[in-house]
Amino acid sequence: xxxxxxxxxDPVTFRPDQGLAAIEEILxxxxxxxxxxxxxxxxxxxxxxxxxxxxxxxxxxxxxxxxETLGSFEREDAFATPASVAMAVxxxxxxxxxxxxxxxxxxxxSPDDTVATAAGxxxxxxxxxxxxxxxGHLVGLVSTLDLLAVLASQPMD
Numbered sequence: 001x002x003x004x005x006x007x008x009x010d011p012v013t014f015r016p017d018q019g020l021a022a023i024e025e026i027l028x029x030x031x032x033x034x035x036x037x038x039x040x041x042x043x044x045x046x047x048x049x050x051x052x053x054x055x056x057x058x059x060x061x062x063x064x065x066x067x068e069t070l071g072s073f074e075r076e077d078a079f080a081t082p083a084s085v086a087m088a089v090x091x092x093x094x095x096x097x098x099x100x101x102x103x104x105x106x107x108x109x110s111p112d113d114t115v116a117t118a119a120g121x122x123x124x125x126x127x128x129x130x131x132x133x134x135x136g137h138l139v140g141l142v143s144t145l146d147l148l149a150v151l152a153s154q155p156m157d
Contacts, residue, residue, distance in 0.1 A: 002113065002114060003109050004111035005115075012030050015098065016098050019097060020096045020098065034129060041138065044102075047098055047103070055100075108133045115147060128144045130142050
């Protein structure tokens with residue numbers, strides 16, 4: 001069986017210039033954990049909820065470190081409160097774009113590759129989705145759920 005037989009042919013995609021604020025909402029609404037990033041039909045990256053969480057944690061850590069450093073040189077009450085950290089993180093988060101946090105090293109398969117090849121790449125790289133490309137252009141997406149559906153449709157002996 002080929003990847004073309006099981007792939008999602010019209011997956012949710014994002015553009016590199018989209019703001020991060022809306023991405024989480026779209027992922028939740030669509031019931032997915034990540035999606036390819038496409039520019040003019042060409043695959044340029046992938047973004048997932050874990051990338052968003054990692055970036056939020058990085059921003060929070062940067063803010064807390066800055067507050068602690070300033071606090072050690074100024075007054076004791078200058079330390080960050082949870083509310084001030086949240087506000088500072090939001091201020092840093094709002095201007096960020098997909099291109100700022102997406103992963104550019106996307107594992108890909110061809111529509112003509114076998115399902116076994118796709119599964120092997122997912123296992124090898126520890127990932128849950130593969131971009132399906134033809135000549136650098138995104139033509140689909142195959143996820144672990146897509147592969148499980150194939151397995152579930154097979155007769156069990």
